[in-house]
Each structure stands twice: as C-alpha cells, then as structure tokens.
Amino acid sequence: MSEPTDAGGNGRLNRQMLGKLLVVAVMMFGFGYALVPIYQKICEITGINLLTPKDVTVEGPVNTQVDKTRTITIEFDATAQGPWRFRPTVSSMQVHPGEMAQVVYEVVNTQSRSVDAQAIPSYAPQQASAHFKKMECFCFKQQTLGPNEAKQMPVVFFIDPALPKDVKTITLSYTFFEIGGPGKKTS
Template sequence: MDDRQPSRKLNAQMLGKLVVVAIMMFGFGYALVPMYKKICEITGINILTPKDATVKEVGNTQVDTTRTITVEFDANAHGPWRFRPTVNSIQVHPGEMAQVVYEVVNTQPRSIDAQAIPSYAPQQAASHFKKLECFCFQQQTLGPNQAKQMPVVFYIDPALPKEVKTITLSYTFFEIGVPAREGKAS
C-alpha cells in the first residue's frame, strides 16, 4: 500500500491542476466576447454601436416617390403545365422593393424538371430591373400533379430613364432534359 499512496497523491494533484485549467479555459472563453468588443471599440474596427432610441426611423431614401412605374407580368408555358402570374400588373416607385408570385401546376403524372427564362420590354429596362429572389435563378422540379407558388422579389433602379413608364416582365417556362421523341427522322 505504500507504493499506491504516492501515485494517489500525484493523481489527486494532477486532477486538481486539470480542474483549475478547465475553469480557467471556461473563464477565458466567457471573457472573450466583452474583450473582443472592447478591443474593436478601442481600435475602431467592426464597431458595434447600440441603436440610439432618440433617432427616428428614416424610410428608404433610395425610393423615388415622384415617379410611378407600371410593371406588367406575362407567362409563356412550353410544356405540360399551367403557368401564370397571380397578378397582371402592379405599380411601384423606382427603388421600392416589390414581390409578385407566379403559379405553376404540373398536369402530368410524372416529375418534370423545368427552367424559366425572363425577358423584358422595353429592352433598355432589363439593366434597371433588379431581382433579389427569383425562381428563374435555378432549375425547378415539379412532382406529379404538383402546384407551386414561386416568388419574384425585385426593385426598379432609380436610374431608369424617365421616359420609361411601363415595363413588361415575361417568363418562358420550359421543360429541360426532354427525352428525344421516338419515330423522329434523323
């Protein structure tokens, strides 16, 4: 038993040291957030300023409320589905965020992969029509007889020429990966 006594004492000391190290590591990790904020404040990097309650909310200064643009929506379906916008047109101010929804219904008892391609009229409006979210950004997969609502979130750049009062956004929705039809001449 004499041999075990020194190793128990060493084990207890090691355990005590490990517990102290673990507590110090936890404390250091806990203190990192306030230290990081203080260092950033002192150096002027990544300043995290709290919201001042005395400051009034200011609207989006990028919106040109002196102009109104009519945006018309169109849909062309090249495939076995129904495809349409939920509204025919909306009126927006340049710089104002807007959202419309297109609906598509797969009328087939099979899954279909499809893609939408947008077009704009007049053509000069294309560079001023800014989409933030659009189903046209990626391929869509529609399950058998599935209906899907697909949003388009956009704004019109205030730099749009003043003579443009109406923009038409048209989508052509077509099936991709269509198998070659049998009996077709080569």
C-alpha cells in the first residue's frame, strides 16, 4: 500500500520550486541582457572587433591653446572600394594647431540595393597620425547606404599643438569599402 501524501506539504514544495525557478529565469534574462554591453566593453578594452576606435583621449571640446604662429595644410583624399562615388567636398584647408576644423565627405551609393560600408583612415606622414585628433568621424562606425542614397558625412578634428614643427602638410585619406560584399543579404 502506498502512504497517504500531505497535499498541503506538496503545494508548499511546489511553490518553493516555482519561486526558485522564477529567480533562475530572471537571473538568466538579466545575464543575457547584460552580455551585449559587457561584450562591447571587453572589445573596447582589448581593441578587438573595432575597425576604427574612437579617439578616447579626446573627451569633447576642450580649451586648447591655438598656435597662431603655425599653419598646417591638411590635404583630403578618398578612395572608393565598392559601388559608390566617394570624395571630400574640399581638397585641402589651412588650420592652426589646436584649432577646431571640419571637413565633409560625400558618398553616393550607385547601386539599386543597400550596402554596408566602413571607412578606414590613413595619414601621411605617418608621425602625424598621433597628432590628428578626431572629435567626430563617420569612420567610427559602419555606414548603411540605401539604394541610390547620397550622404554627407562630417569629420570634426584638430591638430595637436605638439605636432613636430617640421611637419607642414598632413594628408588625411579614407578608403571606403563594402562590408559583406555584393552577395550579402540585407533586410
């Protein structure tokens, strides 16, 4: 024969088990929700999975001392590796070290499909890269261009006054290339 069961005791055990399972489910949801920012922070700290990291030494507009005794010529260049036209709106400009400046690059998707793209900067002379401080740049993140879409993308920058005095001209060049290629499915 079987022993009689205590219905009240099983109900209490079931409620305890349900409570424990709810706590575990909430903790799992919280952990899953926190994974994205944790992953992004780990990638930022380690420098992986970033094509062009944002200049973390620049925290916003600061009271810089503009060196009016020097003038640097900044030349702008663009190379398109994909289905678009890509160019700066000006070919060069004169800036004083420490002075905030802005240039705009234009890109036109010439395809009848959306494309994802990324811009990678390069500098000449190479020693200038440490002194070229970008506050805002389209190169900080991937760009999505709709079919036949045109965009104007700004670069806000200043030249660190610590730039060696023998550097009179800096060339900022961007290579804009498609990510995923033409066979990539877009939603």
